[in-house]
Amino acid sequence: VQLEGFKSRPELNGKEGIVRGKLSGRYLIDVESSVLSLQPRNFTIAASRVVQVSALVKPGNILLISGSSADGTQLTPIELDCDRIDTASVRQHFAYQLSCSARMI
Numbered sequence: 001v002q003l004e005g006f007k008s009r010p011e012l013n014g015k016e017g018i019v020r021g022k023l024s025g026r027y028l029i030d031v032e033s034s035v036l037s038l039q040p041r042n043f044t045i046a047a048s049r050v051v052q053v054s055a056l057v058k059p060g061n062i063l064l065i066s067g068s069s070a071d072g073t074q075l076t077p078i079e080l081d082c083d084r085i086d087t088a089s090v091r092q093h094f095a096y097q098l099s100c101s102a103r104m105i
Helices: 087-098
Strands: 018-023 026-031 034-038 051-058 062-069 074-081
Touching: 051 087, 062 087, 074 087
Parallel strands: none
Antiparallel strands: 018 026, 026 034, 051 062, 062 074
């Protein structure tokens, strides 16, 4: 998500964060190593970064991970050995395609 609408803390405007949960009508947003409890009016969802991912195990114990973003962009699939899955590599692979930090995936 992208933060916006802050008057008392304008330095937060434009920062990106990750939604980690919801509590009492507010969203818990991870921003630069801090978790903020925000109202929906203080952030927008970057649709190009919302990703739907699917996984399929192929013969030879190979995991095929593919996906698309909310704006319809098809992401280049990645194949991994099921016995050596490295989630950091998967995140980096898709983050590169979405032009964002792997931390955002």
